[in-house]
Amino acid sequence: MKDRLEFLKTVAPFNLLPEDVLKGVAEQLHKVSYDADKIIYQQEVTKLKGVDIIFKGHYESFFYDNAQNKRLIEIHGPGFCYGGVSVLLNRRQSLRTVIAAKGTVIYFLHRKDFRLLCKTYENFFQHFSSEFGKRMQNEEFVHFFKKPATFEESYMAADQLYSRKIESVEQRAIVSCPGTTSIYKVAQTMATHKVSCLFVTDENGKMMGYVTDITLRDKVIGLQINPQEAVSTVMESPVVSVDVSAYMYEAILMMFQTKTRYLLVKKGDDYIGFLSRNKLLSEQAQSPLIFIQSVKSAVSAQELKKKWEAVPAFVNQLLQRGVHAHIANRVITTIADTIALKVIEQAIELLGQPPAKFVFIVLGSEGRKEQTFKTDQDNAIIYEDKANEHREEVREYFLNFATQVSERLNEIGFVFCTGGYMAQNPKWTHSLSHWKRNYEHWMDESLPETVINFSTFFDCRTIYGDESIMDELHDFLNEMLQKPQDKLFYNMTINALQYEPPLTFFNSIRTFTKDEKEVFDIKKAMTPIVDLVRVYALKYLIFEQNTGDRMKILKEKGVFTEAQYYELNQAYYFLMNIRLKKQSIQLMQDRTDPDNYMDISALSKIERVTLKEVFKVIKNFQSKIKLEFTNSLLS
Numbered sequence: 289m290k291d292r293l294e295f296l297k298t299v300a301p302f303n304l305l306p307e308d309v310l311k312g313v314a315e316q317l318h319k320v321s322y323d324a325d326k327i328i329y330q331q332e333v334t335k336l337k338g339v340d341i342i343f344k345g346h347y348e349s350f351f352y353d354n355a356q357n358k359r360l361i362e363i364h365g366p367g368f369c370y371g372g373v374s375v376l377l378n379r380r381q382s383l384r385t386v387i388a389a390k391g392t393v394i395y396f397l398h399r400k401d402f403r404l405l406c407k408t409y410e411n412f413f414q415h416f417s418s419e420f421g422k423r424m425q426n427e428e429f430v431h432f433f434k435k436p437a438t439f440e441e442s443y444m445a446a447d448q449l450y451s452r453k454i455e456s457v458e459q460r461a462i463v464s465c466p467g468t469t470s471i472y473k474v475a476q477t478m479a480t481h482k483v484s485c486l487f488v489t490d491e492n493g494k495m496m497g498y499v500t501d502i503t504l505r506d507k508v509i510g511l512q513i514n515p516q517e518a519v520s521t522v523m524e525s526p527v528v529s530v531d532v533s534a535y536m537y538e539a540i541l542m543m544f545q546t547k548t549r550y551l552l553v554k555k556g557d558d559y560i561g562f563l564s565r566n567k568l569l570s571e572q573a574q575s576p577l578i579f580i581q582s583v584k585s586a587v588s589a590q591e592l593k594k595k596w597e598a599v600p601a602f603v604n605q606l607l608q609r610g611v612h613a614h615i616a617n618r619v620i621t622t623i624a625d626t627i628a629l630k631v632i633e634q635a636i637e638l639l640g641q642p643p644a645k646f647v648f649i650v651l652g653s654e655g656r657k658e659q660t661f662k663t664d665q666d667n668a669i670i671y672e673d674k675a676n677e678h679r680e681e682v683r684e685y686f687l688n689f690a691t692q693v694s695e696r697l698n699e700i701g702f703v704f705c706t707g708g709y710m711a712q713n714p715k716w717t718h719s720l721s722h723w724k725r726n727y728e729h730w731m732d733e734s735l736p737e738t739v740i741n742f743s744t745f746f747d748c749r750t751i752y753g754d755e756s757i758m759d760e761l762h763d764f765l766n767e768m769l770q771k772p773q774d775k776l777f778y779n780m781t782i783n784a785l786q787y788e789p790p791l792t793f794f795n796s797i798r799t800f801t802k803d804e805k806e807v808f809d810i811k812k813a814m815t816p817i818v819d820l821v822r823v824y825a826l827k828y829l830i831f832e833q834n835t836g837d838r839m840k841i842l843k844e845k846g847v848f849t850e851a852q853y854y855e856l857n858q859a860y861y862f863l864m865n866i867r868l869k870k871q872s873i874q875l876m877q878d879r880t881d882p883d884n885y886m887d888i889s890a891l892s893k894i895e896r897v898t899l900k901e902v903f904k905v906i907k908n909f910q911s912k913i914k915l916e917f918t919n920s921l922l923s
Contacts, residue, residue: 292317292395299341299367300417305405313405313494317341317395322388329382331432331883336380339371347830349384353878355805355887360384360428372416375399376406383433431879453541455532455570457478459553459561464489464784467520471508474499474519480745485562487627488523495525497558509661518774520523530556530563537615540568541622544580547629585628592627593700599623600661600872608870613864614703621657624881625650625751626702635692642689644682646671647753651709655747656818657834658864661871662811662882664705665697666718666744670723670757679719686717708902709744726765731768734775739783742776743822749833769829777823780918784819785910787812789903797899802885810867811884816906817860820913828859835860856909859902 292314296302302310322345329336331351340347346365350358364370374383380399388394407412411700423429464487467473474801478486478501488497501518507513507522529552530539534858539551578604583595603616632648651666653659669690674682690711698704712715730742746765750758790798790808799806818835825831825838828845833836836857843853871882872891888896 289314295343295395296341299369300340302369304410304415305536309405313397313401316401317397319343320394320396321819322390322392326388327385328388329384331385332381333381334382335398336371336374336382338396339369339375339402340394342366342368343393343395345389347392348389350842353432353880354873355878355880355890357878357880359432359804359878367389368798372402373420375402376413376416377420378722413490427523427656428879430875444791452536454530454534454536454553454563457536458565459563462487462552462562463558463616464495466491467519467523468518470516470716471504471513471519471522472515472562475504475515476874485564487527487552487562487691488519491916492546495527495552496520497525498527499523500549502549527552529559531555533559536568537618540580541618543568544584544622544626557894573833578850579627580623585622586630589631589696589699595874596623596627596701600875601753603868604872604876605660607869609866612869613861616832617658617660617864620659620661621654624654624659624663626701627702628751630695631693631696632698633667635696638692639685639689640761643678643685644671644674645757646686647750647755647756647757648693649748649750649758651744651748653747655749655833657749658818660864660882661875662884664703666696666705666709667694667711668709668745670718670761672707672722672754672757673719673721682719683717687714690717695819712761714780716881720760727761727765728768731773731776734779736775736779736783739776739779743780743783746822746826747833765831766829769826773826777827777917780819780823780826781913784816785914786821787815789813789816789906791900791903791907795900795904797896797903799809799886799888805885806889807885807887809884810863810870813903813906814860814863814867816910817863820909821856823913823917852909855905859905862898862902866891889923 295309295817296310296314296693298500302313305313320340342364343366346363346370347370348361348363349370350361353359366879370386371382374381395421399813406416411628422786423433460483461481463481463483463485465477467488467490469488474486478484478499484501486499487495487603488499490496497520501524503522504745506513513522528542528546528550530542532553532555543551543565551563553561553563579595579598586592586595599620603620606616606619607613628648630648636642647670649655649668649670651668655662669686670684671682694704694710694712704710711718723774727742727745730745769780788814792798799808799810821835821838821842822849824842828847830838830841830845832841839848839857839860840852842848843850848856866886867884870886874880874882
C-alpha cells in the first residue's frame with residue numbers, strides 16, 4: 289500500500305491530488321502483470337474498463353493502417369497513464385492498438401473512480417484534455433483519430449449520373465443562322481428566343497460554329513467590333529455534339545475535356561436540340577463531377593495540389609458504389625487534364641504567345657486515359673516546322689515552356705518521369721518533321737528499345753494545341769502502317785509476352801515477399817493486356833488510345849469474338865478496379881504513397897478465385913497473339 293502511494297506521488301496527474309485522496313486511490317488500484325508480449329487493446333474495438341498506470345516495463349501503442357502497418361509508434365514507460373483520453377473523449381474505445389511487453393506490471397484504476405476524480409478535480413481532468421489537444425496538433429494523429437467517414441456517410445454522387453441518359457433530359461430547341469448574318473441581327477435573334485447560345489451554319493446548312501452571350505461581350509463589345517460584320521468572324525468553334533443515347537456522365541466529361549459550354553444533341557444524322565453545361569450540372573447538383581468545375585477555377589499551384597489530393601476520395605466513392613473502373617479512369621484523367629490545361633495556360637501567360645502552332649501531348653497511361661494514383665509525367669511537344677532562321681528561336685521557346693510546365697506539374701503532385709519521357713527533355717520536344725522521322729526510325733529499326741519508344745508514343749493524345757498537327761502525324765503513321773511491318777509486330781509481340789500472369793504450375797497465385805507480406809505486382813499483371821491490344825490496334829489501324837475502346841473496335845471489326853472481348857474486357861477492368869481501390873485507400877486512410885503491390889491476404893476469397901480466372905484469360909490471349917504474330921506457340 290505504502291509503495292503504491294509513493295509511486296502515485298511520482299505519476300502525473302495523480303501527483304496533483306491531495307494526499308488523503310491519493311491514499312484512497314492507492315487502495316482502489318489492482319495490480320496486473322504480463323508474462324509475455326501481448327496485444328491488450330485494439331484501436332476503435334476494445335472498450336476500456338478503466339486506466340492503466342505503468343509501474344514496470346512498457347507499453348507500445350500505435351495505429352494500424354489498412355495494410356496493417358504500424359503508424360505513429362510510441363513507447364510508454366513507468367509512470368505513464370494509458371486510457372484516460374479514450375475513456376473521457378472516445379466513448380471508452382481504445383484510441384490505439386497497445387502491446388504490453390513481457391515483464392510489464394501495471395496498476396489498474398476502474399473508470400468509475402477515474403471519472404469521479406476528473407469531475408472533482410479540474411486540474412486532474414485538464415491534464416488529459418491538454419494531452420489530447422497536443423496530439424491533435426499532429427496531422428497524422430488527426431487523420432487516424434478522425435477516420436474517413438464510411439462510404440454511406442460520405443457518398444454524395446447521385447446514382448442517376450451513371451445510369452441516366454441524355455434523352456431523359458429536357459433539351460432546348462436549336463436556334464441557328466447563316467454565317468453571313470450580321471452580328472447585331474444575331475443578338476436580336478438570341479434576345480427574341482431568350483437563348484444564351486445561337487448556332488452558325490455554312491452555305492450548305494451544316495453547323496460550323498456558335499455564338500454565346502460571352503462571345504458578344506468579349507469578342508464584339510470588348511473589342512469594339514462593328515456589329516454590321518458577319519457573325520462568322522467572331523463565332524466560336526468547333527461545334528461539339530453528343531448522341532441522345534449517351535450517358536449524362538459522358539456528356540459532362542466531354543464538356544470539360546473540350547472546354548465547351550454547349551452540346552448539340554444528335555439522333556441518327558439529325559440534331560434535335562442542345563444542352564448547356566449549367567443545365568447538366570444542375571441535374572446533378574450532388575455529383576462529385578462538380579469538383580472538376582472547382583478545379584477549373586483554381587489559380588495557384590498550391591490550390592491545384594489540394595484539388596489533386598482530394599481526387600482519391602471521389603474515385604473511392606465511385607468504386608464503392610459499383611461504378612465501372614473505366615468511368616473512374618475517365619474521371620481521374622479528366623481532372624488531371626484540367627489541371628494540366630491550367631498549368632499550360634499559366635505558362636503561356638508568363639512567357640507570351642508561342643511563336644508557332646503546337647500540341648502538348650500526353651503519353652502512356654495518361655495518353656490511354658487509364659491514369660491511376662501512382663503516376664508520373666509522360667508528355668511531349670510537337671510544333672509546326674518553321675523557316676531555318678526561326679528554328680532556334682522556336683525551339684528555345686518551347687523548351688523553356690516545357691520546363692515551366694513540368695516543374696509546376698511536379699509541384700502539384702505529378703512527379704517527374706524517371707525514364708525522362710517529358711517535354712522538358714530536349715529529346716521529346718521537336719518539330720513535326722522531326723517527329724515523323726522519329727516514328728519512321730522506330731518502325732524501320734524495330735529493335736527492342738525502339739519498339740518501347742514506339743509503343744509509348746503510339747499511346748498519345750493531345751490535351752492542348754492545334755489538332756491539325758496530330759491529324760497530320762496520324763495520316764503519316766497510317767501511310768507507314770500500310771507497308772509490311774512484320775518485324776515491328778514481331779518485336780511488339782515479344783514485348784507483350786515479356787510479363788506472364790503470376791500463376792504457378794498448379795494454378796496458384798505466384799507472389800514474392802515485400803515488407804513481410806506476400807504480394808504480386810498488379811501493374812505488371814495488367815501490362816500484357818495493354819500490350820497485346822496495342823499490337824492488334826496497330827495492325828488494324830485503330831488510333832483510339834484507350835485500351836477498352838480499342839477492344840470494343842476490335843470486336844466490331846470481327847478481330848475479337850463477342851466472348852473474347854467480354855473475357856478480356858472483364859479481366860482488364862477487374863484488375864483496374866482493385867488497383868484503384870488499393871491506391872485510393874493508401875492515400876486516403878493510410879497516408880502513404882500509392883504502389884502497385886497487391887497483398888494477397890487483403891483480398892477476399894471471391895477476389896482471389898476471380899484473380900486466378902483472370903490470369904488464365906490473359907495466358908490464353910498471350911497464346912493467341914504468340915501464334916498469330918510469331919508463328920509459334922513455343923516460348
